Amino acid sequence: MILGALLLASALALAPQHETPNEPAVAVSPAAETTATPAESKGPAATESHAEGSTGEAHAGGDEGHGGPSEILMHHVTDQAEYHPFGLPIVFPGKHLFFMLVVMAVVIVAARLAIASYKDGAPRGIGSAVEVMVVYVRDEMAEKSIGHGEGEKYTPLLLSFFFFILFAALFGLLPFTATSTGNLSVTFALAFISFVAQQYAGISNYGVVGHFKNLVPHGLPAPLLLVMIPIEILGMFTKPFALMIRLFANMLAGHMMLTALLMLVALSYPVSAALGIVMIPISIGMALFIMCLEILVAFIQAYVFTLFSAIFIGMYAHPSH
Amino acid sequence: MPNLTAPLVLAGGLTDINWTLSFFTIVLFTLFVLVLSKFAWGPLLKAIDEREKSIRDALEGSRKANAEAQETLAQHKELIRQIGAEREGIIKKASKEAEEFKADLMAKARAEGDDIVRRAKEQIARETSVALAKLREEVVDLAVLGAAKIVTSSMTPEAQKKLVSEFVDTLPQVKN
Numbered sequence: 383m384i385l386g387a388l389l390l391a392s393a394l395a396l397a398p399q400h401e402t403p404n405e406p407a408v409a410v411s412p413a414a415e416t417t418a419t420p421a422e423s424k425g426p427a428a429t430e431s432h433a434e435g436s437t438g439e440a441h442a443g444g445d446e447g448h449g450g451p452s453e454i455l456m457h458h459v460t461d462q463a464e465y466h467p468f469g470l471p472i473v474f475p476g477k478h479l480f481f482m483l484v485v486m487a488v489v490i491v492a493a494r495l496a497i498a499s500y501k502d503g504a505p506r507g508i509g510s511a512v513e514v515m516v517v518y519v520r521d522e523m524a525e526k527s528i529g530h531g532e533g534e535k536y537t538p539l540l541l542s543f544f545f546f547i548l549f550a551a552l553f554g555l556l557p558f559t560a561t562s563t564g565n566l567s568v569t570f571a572l573a574f575i576s577f578v579a580q581q582y583a584g585i586s587n588y589g590v591v592g593h594f595k596n597l598v599p600h601g602l603p604a605p606l607l608l609v610m611i612p613i614e615i616l617g618m619f620t621k622p623f624a625l626m627i628r629l630f631a632n633m634l635a636g637h638m639m640l641t642a643l644l645m646l647v648a649l650s651y652p653v654s655a656a657l658g659i660v661m662i663p664i665s666i667g668m669a670l671f672i673m674c675l676e677i678l679v680a681f682i683q684a685y686v687f688t689l690f691s692a693i694f695i696g697m698y699a700h701p702s703h
Numbered sequence: 704m705p706n707l708t709a710p711l712v713l714a715g716g717l718t719d720i721n722w723t724l725s726f727f728t729i730v731l732f733t734l735f736v737l738v739l740s741k742f743a744w745g746p747l748l749k750a751i752d753e754r755e756k757s758i759r760d761a762l763e764g765s766r767k768a769n770a771e772a773q774e775t776l777a778q779h780k781e782l783i784r785q786i787g788a789e790r791e792g793i794i795k796k797a798s799k800e801a802e803e804f805k806a807d808l809m810a811k812a813r814a815e816g817d818d819i820v821r822r823a824k825e826q827i828a829r830e831t832s833v834a835l836a837k838l839r840e841e842v843v844d845l846a847v848l849g850a851a852k853i854v855t856s857s858m859t860p861e862a863q864k865k866l867v868s869e870f871v872d873t874l875p876q877v878k879n
Binding site: 461496517520537541545567571575634 | 717724726732733739745748753754
């Protein structure tokens, strides 16, 4: 991780040189020099294969001649229409789509490994870790929020939400990868599925008419209905909307912070070489802190999205609560 | 070399929704959920349920066994208490019997002893009366003899007879 950070830092530091090619290449620090020099000698293509997710993009941005800090930052967190996984000569329709599929595969493999670890009805290793979370989602979220017995029906969906969001966030922390849940289109899709599940919960329990009648609490005076009906209909959509924005913003913010902190070196170096060198430990230290925070955030966001989905499903399944 | 032809638009790229990506995400995630439910969460939840059930059953079984053991223990305690009471009863009865037997024996012995003494006394009395009768006869004979001697030497036969009969009258009357 530190190597990746150094690579990014060095590449970012070198980025402005493309705009002023007459200046001699100055290494930011001895550490950066050793990592950056061979990469430079092999050319941008070699750098691509080393650090696609971050460094390569930064370099490519530099190559195209508009590698400003904000652009690099944006490039890091936004999707790409044509993505070359790990610098391979394969075009994939989208960075986030690619990593979404990877994460889905990882989740499926992890779940299968968890099942495989069951010996005599008790899990070992990864199975124990997965089981703790599975049992938590089932008992504390599905059963408690949706209702005993009924929660069972939604447990697989909630588990899929939880593990997908968790693994996507954790996987995105690895070098050269991306967090697909940091894309609004992806969180929109997840929130849409949550929305469908919420409406399904209401409709399957009360029928279409009953479900929409349940939106407004019974026995309200008629004038209040004029206010309550639009509010509740709005509420139907704001619930998944909040899920969508919350997940997106949390996933995005961490990565933006990470990129911005790692760019500190590159941004301060042109001001003064000494400032650039001083920035290296600060930049990496803060980035490391954010990295650790991101691990926490990964769990929190997976928990929050799943819990709120469960609560909303429960709200529509049992409107009296 | 990555071909970064995608336009890098600030801010716009961040909050724009790529509907194609959203659509594929929905499709993929639905498939993901279906696959996981069938091949992962289903078996996993089943395994967890089964284990929980087995643990519950085991707990229930142990609770039941414990209750049974408690019951058996109570029964045994009751049994021991009963046996103790019975033993006490037996001992009490036995000692009472022994006491009775002893008392009986003593009474019998005393009665026998009394009988023996009574019989001995009776015999003594009988012997005594026989001896007295004999002695009286002897005394009469001796007295007659003595009197005869005296009378023959100093008295007439009339005077002798009168004297003897007077003497005999003064003697106490003997029964038998």
